[in-house]
Amino acid sequence: MKPNIKNIAVLTSGGDAPGMNACIRAVIRTGIYNGVNMFGVMHGYQGLINNNIIPMNARSVSNIIHLGGTILKTARCLEFKTDEGMETAYQNLKSQNIDGLIVIGGDGTFTGARNFSNKYDIPVIGIPGTIDNDLYGSDFTLGYDTAINTVIEAIDKIRDTADSHDRLFFIEVMGRDSGCIALRSAIASGAEAVLLPERFTSTHELITQLELGASTKKSSSIVIVSEGHKAGGAYDIAKSVKESFNHYDTKVTILGHLQRGGSPSSFDRILGSRLGFAAVNEMLKGNTRVMVGLRGNEINTTKIEDALKNHNFKLESDLLEMTKVLSI
Incomplete structure (x- = not known):
């Protein structure tokens, strides 16, 4: 009934x-x-x-x-x-x-x-x-869809300045336990690498991937970091990479709660x-x-x-x- x-x-x-x-x-x-x-x-x-x-x-x-x-x-x-x-x-x-x-x-x-x-x-x-x-x-x-679009819009703008200055940007997105935002925004924005909570990527693996791009004369590189990555946040990872990879000027952007807001x-x-x-x-x-x-x-x-x-x-x-x- x-x-x-x-x-x-x-x-x-x-x-x-x-x-x-x-x-x-x-x-x-x-x-x-x-x-x-x-x-x-x-x-x-x-x-x-x-x-x-x-x-x-x-x-x-x-x-x-x-x-x-x-x-x-x-x-x-x-x-x-x-x-x-x-x-x-x-x-x-x-x-x-x-x-x-x-x-x-x-x-x-x-x-x-x-x-x-x-x-x-x-x-x-x-x-x-x-x-x-x-x-x-x-x-x-x-x-989820709105958050990804917000992230992509931000990355597109960061790419403009990264290209202008030959910079390597680490962009941290939300996702303590889930890499869904990081994964899809990385593909949609053409990022060079993505670091996810579900899959550990060592500093050595990341540097190898970035060196491949540098060898083909890429003018910039974008790395998307999910906040829950086991190696730490974007600042920690950027610091460890810069010690071994100084081809680019390295910058960090944390998008934070920007991803939750908006129409x-x-x-x-x-x-x-x-x-x-x-x-x-x-x-x-x-x-x-x-x-x-x-x-x-x-x-x-x-x-x-x-x-x-x-x-x-x-x-x-x-x-x-x-x-x-x-x-x-």
């Missing part, structure tokens, strides 16, 4: 990602279209604990589809990991007669949703919102809309503890448990090979 869902709340948690607002908009309006009372939780799980839960209508999400960040704000909440914190959150949801919870975020967000739903048997649906693209069950996570791409606006629409419909059908995601061009569901269990999936082998083949 379908559950009697009358009130649904939505929250964003963890790191923000472009496209979250498009997703919030779709969640709110899909719920209202189906006769459901919709609520927004401010500041993620902290808002559940603080009872910062507000009713929302169709106009509450007007003119936000093009905005980066999240109008519901976001935060990391250690208190929600405790029994006391979850109990407070549950009582606050009960006080507003909320029947289901839709959460937008990454693995930490999903872990909290799974534990909360298991403890109190409240229906939850997850939407993958993280620029790292590291959740199993969706080919693309919300914000979402058309892809992320559509993806956020599709995922938000699907999340509400799945909850109304009686599904719970699943993540909605994109596989091919179809929206599918994956158990939240499976999305977390298979968190560290392998990077595409052809892309890994291309980073060397196309950089000669």
Whole structure:
């Protein structure tokens, strides 16, 4: 039997990602279209604990589809990991007669949703919102496409000055555990090398690759460094390379939180809309503890448990090979 869902709340948690607002908009309006009372939780799980839960209508999400960040704000909440914190959150949801919870975020967000739903048997649906693209069950996570485009735009501009001065640039991008941003931005920007958390590259290997470019009279070189590389960050790696390789003037750029901001791409606006629409419909059908995601061009569901269990999936082998083949 379908559950009697009358009130649904939505929250964003963890790191923000472009496209979250498009997703919030779709969640709110899909719920209202189906006769459901919709609520927004401010500041993620902290808002559940603080009872910062507000009713929302169709106009509450007007003119936000093009905005980066999240109008519901976001935060990391250690208190929600405790029994006391979850109990407070549950009582606050009960006080507003909320029947289901839709959460937008990454693995930490999903872990909290799974534990909360298991403890109190409240229906939850997850939407993958993280620029790292590291959740199993969706080919693309919300914000990933925009982040890559932001990185590529920055690299293109750095390439201009690198060529003008015969410089070697080390550019650090986000990705503590996942090299998805580094790998794709390296290929799209024509970088000479990429350093990933999933694959260790020694200083000797990197220098050999850079020397190959120097021998063919390249006027500049770009090395993309994922922040989670085992040899350290871009500054550490640049220092170790410069000691052995002084052909170029060496510079370092760390893109940092620039990658999280900005207006979402058309892809992320559509993806956020599709995922938000699907999340509400799945909850109304009686599904719970699943993540909605994109596989091919179809929206599918994956158990939240499976999305977390298979968190560290392998990077595409052809892309890994291309980073060397196309950089000669």
